[in-house]
Amino acid sequence: MPYEKVPARVRAWVDRSLGSSVVSASTQQGGFSPGVAARLVAASGRRAFVKAVGTELNPDTPTLFRNEIAAMQGLAAHSLPHTPFLYDVYDDGDWVALLLEDVDGYLPPHPWHPADAARVLDALAELTDSLQPSPWADAPLAAVRSEAFLSRWDLVIADGLAVPAWVAGREQELAELARTGLDALAKGTSLAHWDLRADNIILTEERVVFIDWAHAARAASWADSVILHAEMRASVELPELPDDEGITGFLAGIAGGQWWGSSRPAPPGLPTLREWQRKAALVHLDWLRERLT
Incomplete structure (x- = not known):
């Protein structure tokens, strides 16, 4: 799903968390889960990665996102270089979202090198x-x-x-x-x-x-x-x-x-x-x- 189709309340939360409005959203394709996965750039120049899903897209995926939130909050206490930094989370009972560090890299090609x-x-x-x-x-x-x-x-x-x-x-x-x-x-x-x-x-x-x-x-x-x-x-x-x-x-x-x-x-x-x-x-x-x- 393109970031622009996320409910306005979720996009407003992203803007608040980043401290300025999103001016660019690049959708990332792949994976199994429905919803949004996008690299964001705010008017301030700040970058982030957002993943978000609502129950109407798949009833089970929000539960998986909540599990990820709990895991990421546990990982955050260790500041591990091998995990992305968690900026903020959103959960209104229907839509669940994570705002994460936008890691500038690439996925390992498959077959593996x-x-x-x-x-x-x-x-x-x-x-x-x-x-x-x-x-x-x-x-x-x-x-x-x-x-x-x-x-x-x-x-x-x-x-x-x-x-x-x-x-x-x-x-x-x-x-x-x-x-x-x-x-x-x-x-x-x-x-x-x-x-x-x-x-x-x-x-x-x-x-x-x-x-x-x-x-x-x-x-x-x-x-x-x-x-x-x-x-x-x-x-x-x-x-x-x-x-x-x-x-x-x-x-x-x-x-x-x-x-x-x-x-x-x-x-x-x-x-x-x-x-x-x-x-x-x-x-x-x-x-x-x-x-x-």
Whole structure:
């Protein structure tokens, strides 16, 4: 949605927060969520990034934005170079918005370049150290909030979904393995981004900035590394992650969640989600097969 179509009350809040009226708004395309994502320039020359959504665009996205607000407020106390600065937030019960630092950089191209991947993995290691223990004391527990998603092998079995040849006959084994992964996640005390992809990362000459913290949750310290390795796997050579049953179980849980999800009708306003889920499921299944061999 173009910034100009945001309700006037939200745009008035932006002007107040910036201290002068917005004179330029550049809409940023991509991602799954409906709503506004725009780089702003105010009459004073001040720059910012705004993301905003209302319930009429998608009933669930405002809740995700509220989760991101809580996460960003927890991160703000640490002034971390790998997260954007939060200027202000807005919530009138219908529309929810965040006003953030406008990071002048680029999204890592996909397929990943080795140099970009190395920078991002190093930055993630630094960030993970900083987020242990979680700076957001009331962060939801990933293993609880995502239990249904990570337990969907049961639904794959119940629905009789077709699966890749190597999985056929092993669905119950993978369901048990996914439960092992959930148990390991539940013991974690780190704050995980939980949604790391190339389009949630901005690279500048000096910084690697992880954006869009709407899914942040408390989890095992390796959770984000697993998620990011899956994102990079098809592009670059990666260091092996530990031979840990919790990690393997987490992979199984993600694979089952994405595979079952890809079989469902697309939710309102998110037409690209199901094809993305199918591709993601295949990546995780391929990786899982290697770890089980």
